[in-house]
Amino acid sequence: MFGPPGAGKGTQAVRLAQRAKVAHIASGDLFRENVGSDTELGRLAKTYMDRGDLVPDEVTIRMVLDRMDRADAAGGYVLDGFPRNEVQAAALDDALSGRGETIEYAVLLECQREELLRRLVGRAKAEGRADDAPEVADERLRVYDEQTMPLVNYYENQGKLRRLNGEQPMDCVTDNLCEAIGA
Numbered sequence: 001m002f003g004p005p006g007a008g009k010g011t012q013a014v015r016l017a018q019r020a021k022v023a024h025i026a027s028g029d030l031f032r033e034n035v036g037s038d039t040e041l042g043r044l045a046k047t048y049m050d051r052g053d054l055v056p057d058e059v060t061i062r063m064v065l066d067r068m069d070r071a072d073a074a075g076g077y078v079l080d081g082f083p084r085n086e087v088q089a090a091a092l093d094d095a096l097s098g099r100g101e102t103i104e105y106a107v108l109l110e111c112q113r114e115e116l117l118r119r120l121v122g123r124a125k126a127e128g129r130a131d132d133a134p135e136v137a138d139e140r141l142r143v144y145d146e147q148t149m150p151l152v153n154y155y156e157n158q159g160k161l162r163r164l165n166g167e168q169p170m171d172c173v174t175d176n177l178c179e180a181i182g183a
């Protein structure tokens with residue numbers, strides 16, 4: 001599941017994982033857990049997250065692949081926020097093909113810039129996420145355009161892309177999502 005910050009992918013990924021009874025694996029949550037418990041990974045990740053930049057691929061890929069190896073992911077998973085660039089997407093494909101598995105769908109949650117900015121301001125107030133502060137949110141949007149948008153072509157070429165309108169009411173997005181991937 002991918003989309004710009006504020007598109008609602010976290011909310012929808014959790015709902016989908018519950019409905020499909022599979023694991024929900026969110027790279028941002030894994031980083032925030034590590035920041036919270038002050039691990040070495042967390043301290044490293046924080047320096048990038050605080051600026052709105054991507055955490056380096058090597059540590060990100062290792063962290064997510066390790067998480068995918070845990071028992072609760074054996075029956076499947078929704079990946080939320082990973083992959084976020086082509087290097088990560090290729091590493092994921094490689095790792096999965098080594099196991100005779102593959103990503104079934106890549107869901108893109110779309111939302112206009114104006115609405116994203118509105119939501120991020122609201123979230124900064126409600127949840128106090130430091131990276132939702134305006135300057136950092138701007139950088140995250142820039143990084144999204146530059147590094148994550150190319151995944152649209154990547155997954156379109158694989159025939160796996162499903163586009164969803166993230167500006168509809170939340171329940172509506174969930175229904176569209178489940179319909180798009182037959183969940």
Ligand code: ADP
Pocket residue numbers: 004005006027028029031048049050052053054055056060080081082083084088131140
């Ligand atoms: P959002 O999608 O709203 O930006 P996330 O919780 O998905 O929020 O990500 C928060 C931050 O965590 C990102 O800005 C980035 O610094 C880091 N991060 C999350 N996923 C990745 C990833 N796949 N690769 C590199 N950094 C990531």
